[in-house]
Amino acid sequence: MIKLALFILFLPLLSFGLQIFFGRRYEDKKGEWVSVGIQFVTLIMSLSMLAMMLSKYDPEFAIEVHRSWLDLGLFKIDLGIYIDNITIIMLNVVAIISSLVHLYSTAYMAGDVRYSRYFGFLGIFTFSMNGIVLSNSLFMIYMFWELVGLSSYLLIGHWWEKDSAANASKKAFITNRVGDIGMFTGMLIIATVLGTFNFQAIAERIHDGMWAANAGMLFGGIDPHKLLTIAGVLVFMGAVGKSAQFPLHVWLPDAMEGPTPVSALIHAATMVAAGVYLTVRIFPFLTADAMATIAFVGGFTALYAATVAITQNDIKKVLAYSTVSQLGYMIMALGTGAYVAGFFHLVTHAMFKGALFLASGSVIHAMHHSLHHLHDHETDAQDMRNMGGLRTKMPITFAVFMVTTAAISGIPLFSGFLSKDAILAGSWAYAANVHDGWLAHLHLAWILPVFGFGAAAITAFYMFRLIFMTFYGEAKKPKIFEHIQESPKVMTVPLIVLAVLSLFFMFTIPSLNPISDHGWFTHVVQSPESAVTTGPAFNLEHFEHALHAAHTPAMITSLVVAGLGILLSVLTYLLNKISAEKLATRLGALYRGSYNKWYMDEFYIHGIIRPFLKGCDAVGRFDLEYYDHYLINGWGRNAKRGSRGVGFADDLIVDGAVNFSGIIFQWLGWTLKFVQTGKIQNYLIYVLIGAALLFVVNVF
């Protein structure tokens, strides 16, 4: 199993190496199929792991191997692989989406300027994502966390000649960095108190009271429970960045500048789910307050992003905000304690959102072809206002769109209904039964179901709006419409596969009840008990009890709100009974707010980035004009003066002494040279005088 996991981890890295170093040479010789092949090999390996898991069918299954990586005596960092059912399911999600996206890209990206490099980057992304999934410790997850950030950056900026793409990649990278700072700080707090990064060890040590014993002593007498809340929320900040939660969601809609298959793989199905995956991993050591924070952030994001998605006209932007909204659902689920539902929604969402993105890619691809045919470089191929009536031209894409939209809107018989319903029931149960955490203390817990059901209604509305605007009605640009044709098989086959994976029975086998999520998934994934012993925390027993009671009312409400959303959408966009324009003018401020994404980007630019830059400028000027001028340069000037004095003394005294002795000897030499006459007789006289002197001295 471990060997298999290592292969799954490193094969995509091999694909990256091959494409980067040799890809260019084989670009015209089908070199990309090496990567596709490698990806399908890992898919087969992942599926065999899934088969092993299903044959064991053991909720407690877990294996771990680790090797010491850094040994500093008292402080050790191990790197290792942890495999449980969740890992295996995630590996399959990544492998399925990644291999299908590889296949799909061979057609979608055909003729691209950096074709082989694109496949290389897909490889390194898959490698890093598998690394996150297989990590056994916060530290290792952090390493791969940055690697997926890097590959996301590289792929968003794939068409870096476009300013918007280059800026979007920067924005994604920097926004993620904000979250990662929190994550890193949280990790360090945990490692300082417990001396380990390992997930299992952290939970065990907290459970055994090590946190309560150490935290206060190490952090200046702080209440250990509070510190654990802080650490949990800080680590969760990483998820806020990566999973595009409010207020760090701004990068994800911009990330749509990347190629559409990349949006499907990274910015819908897998990488953005890494934040949810991280929250799943840290779930056992979240306190009630941390969970309340997480639930609130998730719930708010779900509703907020849904309201933005209503008014967007760019097909990918709608899907992007829908992704943010669905990620908010998952996060909210984990915050309310609906652990299984959160992870379940991650998996179902990966399938149907992957399909939605790939299907929208198919539409965009067709639009591009048509525009190319007409030599039209002005019209926006992604703007839904240029589409319409496409269902007759692109029947497969349309069918896939219908299935997956039904899934995301929460219609029975599709996977999204099961997972979304579980989440909503979870939030209902939380509101009804949980009395710990600040949300409950402020009597605000009912806000979570409100967020959840509100987002559900809006989701149904805007998804059907997308369908109606794209596939129904009159063709808005008949000329373009004429040249639209269905995408090639390598693109439609992945769509069909993902659409099939969005059907409910894929997740409920052996049960075939379309309104109950009981099946293999809920059997192998089961919520862990909370390890927190320092204060109020998640109580599994209470929660499941409440969940049981909340199940039926939540399901009915969710069906009603989804139906309302769809009905409104049908009336507005299909039957034109309600005019969207009139509605927009009547709701002027609301419409403008939604259309402009509630001015979050403007808020960041004017509220944070500009003042920050100004602050930087001021500090820089202070540095230059005061610090440099007075302190540094002043120091220099004084030193110059001082050394001039010292130099003068040097000249006068030290050099003077040296020169003086020189002068003496010069004078002596000058004087004595006259003795050397060259006349032998003179010398003889000197000898005689000397001899005479010696004689005189000796005798007297």
Added chain:
Amino acid sequence: MDHLNSYLILSAILLSLGLYTVVTRRNAVAILMGVELILNAANINFVAFSKFVTHSLDGHLISVFIIMLAAAEAAVALAIVLNLYNDRGHINVDEANALKQ
């Protein structure tokens, strides 16, 4: 005339004359003559001391050696003088001062 002092005085006079000649004369040959005088002053001393003080023939023997040595020295010195003359056209030691500073 068989008193030691008379010989020593003679020897001193000869030495002085020889030194005077060596110091004052500019002609190289004349200087050589002075040198001969000095050597012979020494000879007289040797002979006188061996006759009056040691009563042996050692001094006489050494005198013979010195005379022979003087002859050899004169041969070398005259060869140098001859070369000097060939080189410069005179044998004036005053002007043979190429070693001056």
